[in-house]
Amino acid sequence: MTAKARSKATSSAKGPLVETTYRDALREALREALREDDRVFLMGEDVGSYGGCFAVSLGLLEEFGPERVRDTPLSESAFVGAGIGAAIQGMRPIVEVMTVNFSMLALDQIVNNAAALLHMSGGQYPVPLVIRMTTGAGRQLAAQHSHSLEGWYAHVPGIRIVAPATLEDARGMLATALSDPDPVLLFEHGSLYTMKGTLRADAGAVDLDRAAVRRPGTDVTLIAYGGMLARTLEAAEALDAEGMSAEVVDLRTLRPLDDATIVGSVRNTHRAVVVDEGWRSGSLSAEIVARIQEQAFYDLDAPVERVCSAEVPMPYAHQLEAAALPQVASIVAAALRTKG
Amino acid sequence: MTAEPLDLLRTMLLIRRFEERCAELYSGGQIRGFLHLYVGEEAVAAGVCAELTEDDSVVSTYREHGHALARGVPLESLMAEMFGKVTGCSRGRGGSMHLFDRSRRFVGGNAVVGGGLPLALGLALGDRMQGTPAVTACFFGDGAMAEGEFHEVLNLAVLWRLPLLLCCENNLYAMGTSIAKEHGSTELALRAASYGATAWPVDGMDAVAVNRAAARAVDEVRGGAGPVFLELRTYRFRAHSMYDPDRYRAKDEIADWRDRDPIELLAARLRADGSLTDADLAEIDAEVVARVTAAVEAAAAGEEEPVEELTRFVYSDTSTAARSVR
CATH class of the missing domain: 3.40.50.970 (Thiamin diphosphate (ThDP)-binding fold, Pyr/PP domains)
Incomplete structure (x- = not known):
């Protein structure tokens, strides 16, 4: 198999x-x-x-x-x-x-x-x-x-x-x-x-090597995984209304990273936002940004944006927890910032 | 079954001469890293490993040369590993603290104190689930009994009645901290018994006593009685590692234990009962020394792993992930 x-x-x-x-x-x-x-x-x-x-x-x-x-x-x-x-x-x-x-x-x-x-x-x-x-x-x-x-x-x-x-x-x-x-x-x-x-009904084994483009787009690449994928797709829909076509890449495998799919998408869109529920300091999102600049620096039209969790131990109260997490609005805002 | 005392003596001498040579080579800069010598504790490895079959598994610590040799890992591949050569038993990636030999089910030296215990539990679980009669022997020290892993593993091994032989080498020191400073109760076998395991203390300087205890313990474990815990009371004659100035032990204490050198002890007994002469001992010793010398020569002449192979074995060669680290 x-x-x-x-x-x-x-x-x-x-x-x-x-x-x-x-x-x-x-x-x-x-x-x-x-x-x-x-x-x-x-x-x-x-x-x-x-x-x-x-x-x-x-x-x-x-x-x-x-x-x-x-x-x-x-x-x-x-x-x-x-x-x-x-x-x-x-x-x-x-x-x-x-x-x-x-x-x-x-x-x-x-x-x-x-x-x-x-x-x-x-x-x-x-x-x-x-x-x-x-x-x-x-x-x-x-x-x-x-x-x-x-x-x-x-x-x-x-x-x-x-x-x-x-x-x-x-x-x-x-x-x-x-x-x-x-x-x-x-x-x-x-x-x-x-x-x-x-x-x-007969769904079965899938590969563990490649990231997947979950939504095609031309103006910005939104990179997410796991629990952040659904709201990133939602953000992409919202960006449509703003006249920005977002491509959404689902990392699927966090190690080893599928550089080819990530960088390939960014080369087409020239803009990128990394959405990561982890904290930003010393993070997976930092690694992805580093790889994009290493491999596609001259294709970029704007600095790569990140939307991560606030750097706090996760609080209990609903409004505090929501404020700590990447949300559709913060993803949209980050994408729009890349337009300058 | 118990082992022939003469075989135990031969194994202990091999360990002793191997390690004495390692210490020289370390001083000469040919062996680097950490080097933890087992000198003084040889009766434990020799006595226990003599009772294991080729289907049994062994998990060891960073003070593992003795276990590896007693298990039958070829001394050539061990010495080559000390030299960091590709001919070494871990292809130069492990060194003194991480000796492995799959063909002898020697699942390594674990250099995190207590870290080998969960691994050994799993080896025993795997054997049990596959219906083999194999036993896993796990060596660890008195220091490891202060780690949470000891508690977790013994509880689980008793709960699941796993074929695990727990060999606690109580040498009275966790690196430089004496047992009185590390344990509220220093009766380690009693503590193990409180988990529901059969447990008893053994004179770890007496190879024959260790061997008899191991024979009984292995029988029980193999018979499905669940884990057995042996507290092997022993002592290391040398410092914790080659870096250790040994400030924390009284000279008298070391001298007293040296008076019970396990090799001398067994040799004296065999001489007394007429089964060993001075000439025999000299012959065994000469043979062992010659083997060690040959191993050193082979290790020195062995090839080094090319640096192009640096990232090999991070992932299996057959894994698509292997490309990611090349």
């Missing part, structure tokens, strides 16, 4: 369209993975009896049993490390960490083991592990459940970082991640679980 999945930019499914949600698409991907490969198992806090903190794995315990849908104690470092060890020993673990904030408790295992073992061992120990976690704000969960730290992980060589923003990617990224010989971290935005839409 690997080579086939990799050869296509997005799923080439042709089946009938069915109504679904981001959550159900993720669950279907898990179910398929568990069905198709005996080596696959799901492990994490409350993935079994509870059905998953966000109900993604609801029903899987009943279907696959406690060996393969494995509830763990609150021991992030131990169960993430256990995923690494089990992967080395021939299994294909999917480890769920409730939120990226909690994954800080497993940072040593992810950075010092999962990402480093292959290189440190001179190529002897690849770690075919998938770690899923929730990221992002928007649900008034305050400073220890809301941050977007996937950019930190994207700093680390040796791991692949993906962020499904669409139903098709929620359905299709897991299978490809499981066929990857190296660790893949899959970031599910907490505000997307209830996102509804249609998906082909």
Whole structure:
């Protein structure tokens, strides 16, 4: 499945369209993975009896049993490390960490083991592990459940970082991640679980290499991923009314970045705005801006703009949280600034 | 099954001579980085590893030369790794603290204290889920028992009854901090027992005692009893690393422990029961020294990894992500 999945930019499914949600698409991907490969198992806090903190794995315990849908104690470092060890020993673990904030408790295992073992061992120990976690704000969960730290992980060589923003990617990224010989971290935005839409009944694996142009345009490139994609598309619609045609690029994979798609779009539009829910200092958005100026400096008609979260620990109160996050209006304003 | 004492002696001598040579080479600048010597603790690695089969896995720490040698990792590839050569067991990317050998299921030295424990838990889980009778042995020190990973891993290993042999090398110091300053209760085996694991302390200077304890422990673990914890009471004769001036230990204390040198101890016992003569010991020693010398020569002559290969193994060669770091 690997080579086939990799050869296509997005799923080439042709089946009938069915109504679904981001959550159900993720669950279907898990179910398929568990069905198709005996080596696959799901492990994490409350993935079994509870059905998953966000109900993604609801029903899987009943279907696959406690060996393969494995509830763990609150021991992030131990169960993430256990995923690494089990992967080395021939299994294909999917480890769920409730939120990226909690994954800080497993940072040593992810950075010092999962990402480093292959290189440190001179190529002897690849770690075919998938770690899923929730990221992002928007649900008034305050400073220890809301941050977007996937950019930190994207700093680390040796791991692949993906962020499904669409139903098709929620359905299709897991299978490809499981066929990857190296660790893949899959970031599910907490505000997307209830996102509804249609998906082909036979939707399947999608590639994890390329960014996707979600909306064509000619005047500015808006670059987003994960939870920011929907509002960036909304901003693009609003820009139409302002007479500005915006192209929207969904990064999909945060490491390795698909420079060709990003830079290719900017070369056409000559203007760019990076929308990133992470903080701006030392961030993924900074990296993307740097790559654009390295590779397309003379194609630019204006400085590249950024719309990021305010540099505060995420507050609880709704108006404060909203003010801390990139919003349609701030994305539109940033795009308009590039017109000068 | 227990090992032949003479084999334990041979393994311990190999470790000792290998490391003495490493120390010389370090002083001469041929080995760099950190170098943590195991001198004094050889009975632990020799006694435990002798009870493992080729299907078992081993996870070690940054003080790992002894475990690697006792596990059977070829000393040529270990010495070459010290030299940073491509012929080294980690192709020169790991050095003294990160020795790996997949063919011997030696899953490395982990240089973050306690960091090897979750990995070892997963190896045991993987074996269990695939229905193999294999055991994973994880070595760590008294210092690691102050890390949260120890608590998390032992709790999980007991909960899931995983085939994990936890070998705590209690050498009384976490780098330069004595056990009395790092643990509220210094009865480490008792603490492990409180998690529901079978646990007991062992004289870690007595290779035969370690070996007997390991034989019983491995039997229990392999039999499905869940994890067993051995507190191996030992001592490092040398400083924490080559950089350490060793200001925190009394000379008398070191001398007292040196009186119980595990090699001397076993050799004396074998001499006493007539199974070893001075000539035999000299012969074993000469043989070991010759092997180490040959390994040093081979390591020195070994090739270096070309710098063009710097970013190889960041991602697997077959991964499309590999291009991103080239």
